[in-house]
Amino acid sequence: MVITYHGTNCFRIVSGTFSLVTDPTSERMKPDLTLKTLTNPADPSTDPRLIDLPGEFDVAGLHGRGLEILTESTNLFIKTAFVISGLDDLRLAFLGHLSETPSRETVESLGHVDILFLPLGGKPYLSPAAAIKTVKLIEPKIVIPALHGSHSDLSSFSSEFGDPPAPADKFVVKSKDLPDKGLKVILLKNE
Numbered sequence: 414m415v416i417t418y419h420g421t422n423c424f425r426i427v428s429g430t431f432s433l434v435t436d437p438t439s440e441r442m443k444p445d446l447t448l449k450t451l452t453n454p455a456d457p458s459t460d461p462r463l464i465d466l467p468g469e470f471d472v473a474g475l476h477g478r479g480l481e482i483l484t485e486s487t488n489l490f491i492k493t494a495f496v497i498s499g500l501d502d503l504r505l506a507f508l509g510h511l512s513e514t515p516s517r518e519t520v521e522s523l524g525h526v527d528i529l530f531l532p533l534g535g536k537p538y539l540s541p542a543a544a545i546k547t548v549k550l551i552e553p554k555i556v557i558p559a560l561h562g563s564h565s566d567l568s569s570f571s572s573e574f575g576d577p578p579a580p581a582d583k584f585v586v587k588s589k590d591l592p593d594k595g596l597k598v599i600l601l602k603n604e
Contacts, residue, residue, distance in 0.1 A: 414426060414427070414428045414500060414501045414503065414585070414586050414587065415427045415428075415583055415584070415585050416528075416557065416583065416584045416585075416586070416599075416601065417582070417583045417584075417601065417604050418557075418559070418601035418602065418603055418604060419434075419437075419438050419439075419442075419603065419604050420438055420603045420604075421436060421438060421559065421561070422435060422436035422450060422507075422509050422510065422530075422532055422559045423435060423436050423437055423438045423559075424507075424530055424557070424559070425442065425444065426500065426505070428500045428501050431445050431446075431473060431500070432444040432445050432446075433445065433446045433447070433448070433475075433497070433500070434446075434447050434448070435447075435448045435449075435450065435495075435507050435509065435530065436448070436449055436450055436451070436509060436510075437449075444462070445462060445472075445473055446462055446463075446464070446472050446473065446475065447460075447462060447463045447464070448464050448465075448477075448479075448495050448497075448507060448509075449463065449464070449465035449493075450492060450493050450494065450495065450507060450508075450509020450510050451490055451491070451492055451493075451509060451510045452465040452466060452490065452491050452493065453489065453490055453491075454466070454488070454489075454490070454491050464477065464479060464495070465493070466479060466491065466493065467479040467480055467481040467491070467493050474499050475497055475498070475499040475500060476497070476498050476499055477495055477496065477497040477498070478495070478496050478522070479493040479494070479495050480493065480494045480495070480496070480519055480522050480523070481493055482494060482511060482515065482519065483516075484513065484516065485510075485511065485512060485513065492509065492510050492511065493509065494506065494507065494508050494509060494511065494515065494519060494523065495507045495509070496522075496523045496524065496526065501586075501587055501588060502588040503527045503528060503586070503588055503591075504524070504525055504526055504527045504528075505526070505527065505528045505529075505530070506523050506526040506528070506529050506530065506551065506553070507530045508529070508530065508531040508532060508539075508547070509530075509532065510532060510537070510538070511531065511532060511538070511539055511547075512532075512536060512537045512538055512539060512543075513539075513543060514539075514543045514546045514547050514550065515547060515550070515551075517550075520550045520551055523551060526551050526552075526553040526554075527553060527554050527555065527588070527591055528553060528554070528555045528556075528557065528586070529548065529551055529553035529555070529556045529557070530557050530558075530559065531544055531547060531548070531556065531557075531558055531559065532558070532559045532561055533558040533559065533560055533561060533562060533566055533567065533570055534560060534561030534562025534563070534566050535561075535562050535566060538559075538561045538562070540566075541566050541567075541569035541570040541573075542569075544558070544570050545570060545573045548574070548596065552596075553596065554591040554592055554596065554597065555586070555591065555592070555596070555597045555598075555599055556574075556596060556597070556598050556599070557584065557598075557599045557600075557601060558570065558598070558600070560600075560603075567600070570598075571598050571600070574595075574596050574598050575598070577598070577600065578598060578599065578600055579600070580600040580601060580602045581599070581600065581601055581602065582601070582602055582604070583601065584599045584601060
């Protein structure tokens with residue numbers, strides 16, 4: 414699996430010939446599956462390759478679930494966290510536009526998470542303190558932040574889990590690469 418970051422909450426995950434994109438920043442990306450974590454409920458997608466509302470789904474051998482963040486959704490927009498399994502034996506969770514530590518119910522619904530993608534940078538996203546608390550609640554093996562704030566936000570967050578790593582162009586991972594103990598923070602450059 415190869416993971417790249419394309420700004421805001423946009424990540425591209427490629428496994429073999431399959432590609433998944435979250436919150437795309439360009440129509441040119443053309444993935445096999447797109448997840449949108451912020452949606453206008455009056456304008457849901459009819460494209461079967463675009464998942465933009467809460468609920469369970471099976472696409473191309475992947476099983477996923479969208480969880481509405483009830484405390485942050487309104488009648489104008491729905492915030493959804495996604496958990497996906499079936500890509501290279503890894504379980505991925507995308508917190509997208511989350512701005513508060515998720516409820517215990519949401520954390521339990523996510524279940525076991527290998528790789529967690531979370532927004533970092535303060536309102537309207539997670540503050541470093543809220544991001545740290547979220548990571549400690551979910552207990553993933555790997556965390557990949559989407560940076561919306563300053564580098565001091567990133568330093569505050571990363572230092573909680575050890576020395577901040579240098580940003581990389583991409584992250585290549587297989588299930589055998591997951592840390593046995595502890596947590597690994599991966600920083601990706603915006604492509």
